[in-house]
Amino acid sequence: MILATFVSVTVLNLNSEDLARVVPPHIGNLSFMRKKLFLNNYSFSGKIPSNLSHCSNLLNLDLSVNKLQGNLPTELSSLSKLQRLKLKFNSLTRNIPLLFGNLSSLQVFTIGSNNFGGKNPETLGWVRNLNGLSLSDNKFVSTIPISIFNISTLTNNNHISGVLPSGIGNNFFEGPLPSTISSMRGLQILNVSNNRLSRQIPKYLELLNLTNLSLSYHDFKGALPTIGVFRSVISTSFVGNKKLCRGLPDFQLPKCDYKESKHNKKASASSYSEQGLLHVSYHNLLKAMSGFSSTNLLGMGSFESVYKGLLDQTQSNMAINILDLSHEGASKSFIAECEVLRRIRHRNLVKVLTACSGFDFNGNDFKALVYEFMSNGSLDEWLHPTALQNTERSKLSLLERVNIASNVTCALDYLHHHYETPIVHCDLKTSKVLLDDEMTGHVGDFRLVRFLPEAMHKLPVDKSSSIRVKGSFGYIAAECGLGSVVSIEGDVYSFGVLILEMFIGKRLIDDMFENGLNLHRFAKAALIDRVEKLIDPVLIQEI
Incomplete structure (x- = not known):
């Protein structure tokens, strides 16, 4: 193989050239190669050579737009310096190797439009520098691991394409959109069309910086939100959802002829209020905390998370204590604290401003206490x-x-x-x-x-x-x-x-x-x- 005689290559670009129709099997012998290898857009077939792992200094590997088949070689997980790996538009199959979580330098990982299947590995959440991820149009049978949404570079500067915790275009995911999406403040494009998602469209999508939203061909129902991306007919697509109603006039949806459910009423207006206390809803608190943004998180306790939030009603910072109701005793704790704070007042006790007890946009129980913000901490x-x-x-x-x-x-x-x-x-x-x-x-x-x-x-x-x-x-x-x-x-x-x-x-x-x-x-x-x-x-x- 003539490539094996090259001794000083730093960038090799073979895309769109009239070469052999398989990836050169000895290309891994170019272990001296320092930077980039482009073999995209040529219709290469066959398998990805496992000896590419010998190119230990490789920073950028692009095998997109070919006809590659077989599995993704586990050996590639040893490319510790690799920053960009692009494999989209091929016919690759099987699972993503668990060891790919070892690619600590990886910033961009695109494998959309392949035939990958199985589960998305939890280890992808180990890739802490990831800021671009595309997994769309595959055959995965599970949700994306929640660990991925703890990657700060991904959630703050998001280029996720096609897939979110419970959605991949053209698959069979069901149920509501998960609330974890609400914390993804950098998300701009969300496409979860052609699935079986249901219930109401979450109002937290109004608060995200979305420029394009596709929720077509689902079973969503109820009133269409009217803020944010929902203001634009061009930026949104809801075709195939026959139970949607209301929304802005440009969407030409029918009037809502049903009474709002008990759950939704409780999500839109606080169910706890006392004389002299603010009236706040789940939506108010979600907006105040910038959608559970990690930058607003002040601390976590045994069964609660405390966020700093700016309430519209007061235009001042508050400490918002969100209870994790999955923990035994959390509801009793909430009731006990409400009972005390309702009855006592003193200049040296932390002042409670209000409480919220009801449901979130997915119908899950939600309980929170809102306190006066203490700027100097504990x-x-x-x-x-x-x-x-x-x-x-x-x-x-x-x-x-x-x-x-x-x-x-x-x-x-x-x-x-x-x-x-x-x-x-x-x-x-x-x-x-x-x-x-x-x-x-x-x-x-x-x-x-x-x-x-x-x-x-x-x-x-x-x-x-x-x-x-x-x-x-x-x-x-x-x-x-x-x-x-x-x-x-x-x-x-x-x-x-x-x-x-x-x-x-x-x-x-x-x-x-x-x-x-x-x-x-x-x-x-x-x-x-x-x-x-x-x-x-x-x-x-x-x-």
Whole structure:
């Protein structure tokens, strides 16, 4: 093979040339090739040579628009420097090899219009630099793995073609469009036509930056949205959906002659409202969070995610706590917190603005609490900053720590002694103390609170009961940790631990705490004659 005699090739382009009709079998011997190999648009047949894997410096491989058959060689997964792999418009079959997740440098992967089948491998989500993906017009039998939509370069600058979690053009996918699409703010073209999708067209599509949308030949029903891409007849296609109605006049759809379902009513208007609280819907919150955008995510807990959001009604930032209702106890937690926040008000408690309990656009249960946004985060973040936070923030001064401790004291005093029924927080710790613009402390997270019988300070708890004492390790008094009592004294113990953490500057779980030593015992021993070794070095330096 004459190609094997080339010794200094960096780019080889054989496209549209009158050469042999099969990919040269010895082309992999060009292991010295440094950059690009173009064999596209020539009608090559046969299989892709596995020895292409010898071209270890290859950056760009284009075998598009040929008649290649057989499987995708697993050996190509060793091309660690490969950035662009194009195989569209061939007759390739079988599965995508799992090892293709090892192509860590891959940026563009296009295999549309082939005969690939089986499942889309979860390992594609490992390719963290991917910003272009086309899987359309194949014979896949599964959804795209959710891991793909965690690739930041893909979701922020999206060039996905044809396929989304539950849709590939000309296949047999059923059910609703998945809500995960709502977070893909960079998505511009979405084509899931010729499938069997049903229910209403999700309103979150209004919020995306789509320039072209095709939902033709499905079983969608109900009112057509009217915002975003739905304003343009040219940019949208809904042919073959006989149950759609209303929409803008240009679409010439019939009037809706049915009553909106209970689910849809609850998605469009909040089902929870109290005097003085905002009225918000699922749609309001979705828009405020930019469609569950990862850039708006503030943090995640055991069964909730907290997003920063800008509500149209107030034009100010809010903290939106979205409950993951798949976790056992999440609904009870929501009800408990609503009950508390409905009844209590204090300047040092995190202020609840509203709650939303209903359904999303797919008819799934949805529950959220909306709080006043605390711009300076949690006390825990200030005491134990990450490397990035360490460079952005100054350390808490002695005066600031004293003021925050006083704020927490006032909040507990109100809960324990100045409400009609004593209230026990049950999970007081530094991460539950949030700081506003002026570094004022506010106690938050009331999911585990307990109302005590009037004029009583202790409430016996059945150890087998679902309302036994819960909390965080290290902050719970020993007697409460056994699940025996709920008491305001338990909160006081937690407050004492919080004060130690604030002024010692160490976490409850620290490398120095072993063989039974903990923060409490460390402080008790040091107070005798080693106070200078106890105090946070930041405070010693300040003094």
